[in-house]
Amino acid sequence: MESATKTVTIAAAKQFVSRCITAAGALPAHSDQMAETLIMADHRGHYSHGMNRLEMYVNDLKQSIADGHIKPAILKESAATAHVDGRNGLGPVVGKFCMDLAIKKAKESGVGWVVAKGSNHYGIAGYYALQASSQGLVGFSFTNSSRIVRVNRSSFYGLGTNPIACAAPGVDGDTFVLDMATSAVSFGKAEVNARKGIPIPDGWGADKEGKVTNDPQAVLDGGGMLPLGGSEETSGYKGYGLAMMVEVLCGILGGSNYSMNIRKWGTTGETADLGQCFIAVNPAMFGDGFEDRMQDLMDSHRNLAPADPEKPVLVAGDPARIHMKKCEELGGIPYPARVIEYMNGVGKSLEVPPM
Amino acid sequence: MESATKTVTIAAAKQFVSRCITAAGALPAHSDQMAETLIMADHRGHYSHGMNRLEMYVNDLKQSIADGHIKPAILKESAATAHVDGRNGLGPVVGKFCMDLAIKKAKESGVGWVVAKGSNHYGIAGYYALQASSQGLVGFSFTNSSRIVRVNRSSFYGLGTNPIACAAPGVDGDTFVLDMATSAVSFGKAEVNARKGIPIPDGWGADKEGKVTNDPQAVLDGGGMLPLGGSEETSGYKGYGLAMMVEVLCGILGGSNYSMNIRKWGTTGETADLGQCFIAVNPAMFGDGFEDRMQDLMDSHRNLAPADPEKPVLVAGDPARIHMKKCEELGGIPYPARVIEYMNGVGKSLEVPPM
Numbered sequence: 001m002e003s004a005t006k007t008v009t010i011a012a013a014k015q016f017v018s019r020c021i022t023a024a025g026a027l028p029a030h031s032d033q034m035a036e037t038l039i040m041a042d043h044r045g046h047y048s049h050g051m052n053r054l055e056m057y058v059n060d061l062k063q064s065i066a067d068g069h070i071k072p073a074i075l076k077e078s079a080a081t082a083h084v085d086g087r088n089g090l091g092p093v094v095g096k097f098c099m100d101l102a103i104k105k106a107k108e109s110g111v112g113w114v115v116a117k118g119s120n121h122y123g124i125a126g127y128y129a130l131q132a133s134s135q136g137l138v139g140f141s142f143t144n145s146s147r148i149v150r151v152n153r154s155s156f157y158g159l160g161t162n163p164i165a166c167a168a169p170g171v172d173g174d175t176f177v178l179d180m181a182t183s184a185v186s187f188g189k190a191e192v193n194a195r196k197g198i199p200i201p202d203g204w205g206a207d208k209e210g211k212v213t214n215d216p217q218a219v220l221d222g223g224g225m226l227p228l229g230g231s232e233e234t235s236g237y238k239g240y241g242l243a244m245m246v247e248v249l250c251g252i253l254g255g256s257n258y259s260m261n262i263r264k265w266g267t268t269g270e271t272a273d274l275g276q277c278f279i280a281v282n283p284a285m286f287g288d289g290f291e292d293r294m295q296d297l298m299d300s301h302r303n304l305a306p307a308d309p310e311k312p313v314l315v316a317g318d319p320a321r322i323h324m325k326k327c328e329e330l331g332g333i334p335y336p337a338r339v340i341e342y343m344n345g346v347g348k349s350l351e352v353p354p355m
Numbered sequence: 356m357e358s359a360t361k362t363v364t365i366a367a368a369k370q371f372v373s374r375c376i377t378a379a380g381a382l383p384a385h386s387d388q389m390a391e392t393l394i395m396a397d398h399r400g401h402y403s404h405g406m407n408r409l410e411m412y413v414n415d416l417k418q419s420i421a422d423g424h425i426k427p428a429i430l431k432e433s434a435a436t437a438h439v440d441g442r443n444g445l446g447p448v449v450g451k452f453c454m455d456l457a458i459k460k461a462k463e464s465g466v467g468w469v470v471a472k473g474s475n476h477y478g479i480a481g482y483y484a485l486q487a488s489s490q491g492l493v494g495f496s497f498t499n500s501s502r503i504v505r506v507n508r509s510s511f512y513g514l515g516t517n518p519i520a521c522a523a524p525g526v527d528g529d530t531f532v533l534d535m536a537t538s539a540v541s542f543g544k545a546e547v548n549a550r551k552g553i554p555i556p557d558g559w560g561a562d563k564e565g566k567v568t569n570d571p572q573a574v575l576d577g578g579g580m581l582p583l584g585g586s587e588e589t590s591g592y593k594g595y596g597l598a599m600m601v602e603v604l605c606g607i608l609g610g611s612n613y614s615m616n617i618r619k620w621g622t623t624g625e626t627a628d629l630g631q632c633f634i635a636v637n638p639a640m641f642g643d644g645f646e647d648r649m650q651d652l653m654d655s656h657r658n659l660a661p662a663d664p665e666k667p668v669l670v671a672g673d674p675a676r677i678h679m680k681k682c683e684e685l686g687g688i689p690y691p692a693r694v695i696e697y698m699n700g701v702g703k704s705l706e707v708p709p710m
Binding site: 076078079080081083109110111113115117138151152153154155156158164166168176178180184185201202203204210228229230233234235237238239240241242244245247248251252253254255256258259260281282283285286287288289290293294297300301304305306307308311312313314315316 | 431433434435436438464465466468470472493506507508509510511513519521523531533535539540556557558559565583584585588589590592593594595596597599600602603606607608609610611613614615636637638640641642643644645648649652655656659660661662663666667668669670671
């Protein structure tokens, strides 16, 4: 049974996460960046990639398998590109650095294309795409990840949930924000269901024999996710192909670990050495009037008559917008009380005061 | 019942298509480019985007709604970007021009990002991505298209099958080639099934009320495709989001028609004014050893034990490779005899000798 909900202000949630990360061994500036990305995830309603992941980051730092002090290094650079070594820094620190660089290049050269190796889990991919769109650019972000998606025609798991994020600005702050795992759903969603004890629908994941299952725990215990599209007949090979395309953009371009040589999910025996890709494009280099067209594209979809009047037609990013509005009304981010209790426990072990 | 198969040499098939396009009013060089792309589709086994589409291109030319003489114009240009007006030229002519430009920019600046407006249907998206990969680059190509994909939560059709193509070179000519509609399947596949009288599986398409159907004709008669992922519960909103991302890259960046203002499928009452995006990236700007990693990524997947020994694990591009090998053994491309008969009829009306 789900217990009651507790609302935590955004400032308090960020402060708590930042303190935990600092207590685990990172520089305060790095901890603040981690808190920014994790709490943005919760604020946008992507709870699977928010505070829910705090303990994983804490463990990486406590076991010195990620470095909370290092500054990423540019290995190669041109007007439009950069190859970055994240030097095993925290993912959000590496990601922010790379997208800042891509934005600078896009403003000067039309495109900024930055690929990092030596990174760690960077939270929601959308965070970095939004960095670009908030500057009037179109932003993309991709990361590889521990293998957890079943390869089509095999019971093996070859690729991560390798997300694709794209953000594009409309008018007056309205934004298209696609932020999706290339698996049917993200691993984090199965984690959340498992934590809440709720079964998962057909087509989300498979057990360790590769059979479709409704038990989220079977997915976590040696099973894995299905690629977007599900079975081969319903084009699961497209999700599998998209996941591999993301790997091309990340590990293969970047020269990091990739696919089957990335460490197993949740383990801290070796560094992650993830590959990540950050692209910013300046729409001013193409057809005039980008933002107006973007707004019209979004609005023309939102204004379609819904099949079910209770469920308005949405555009990518709208569910997050709705969730942020709810947070505004509540005066903070709603969490299940048991999650807060659990997180305060993580904090206690680090001598961090509760939220 | 499907009739017997006829094999046509690649040269004869190209010559026939080129003659038909020329007879319909295009310059021979434009007709040759159209033939290159259509017959590459058939050669790779993407029959839905090959000669099967000949009549549509012929009609566009005969009704002077597409221009078989025009040269695309560069409207804006930087070291890494170009905005191109296709000037209503044939899609393959515009596409080849744009990707050639992107390749040149990628070799000089690391990235070439070219967006066209004023284009027409350009055949398989993979053709252009392969242009880049054959030069040692990573290539991407995207196009918008007539709306035929059901918008999630609505019975309206707001976006096209908006494909994503990505090609990346491995070693010795081996190549990763993702070439996929962001709908569950391409519209062309429903066309082929309708022509052959074969029902379609659940999750491919919907009838005009927006209900899932197994009748390909109902999909063609005012119905439409479902986005990749199918229903909302199995993440169809991701396919819908990807289709919109492609529209951002094409019509919204390019300033062409987009989404609901693109002419209806198969009509020739107004120009198509499609938007298309072509990206080439030079892997030499990032981690050394790209091609070796790419090969290892592909081979490590192909070498996984298959769940069904009859069905080896494949990588995007392998089905095309298998089909091309079959063509090599046959000495040409196999077509159903009734398709050849139909196409020769199209040729006859243009006074083009049969294949």
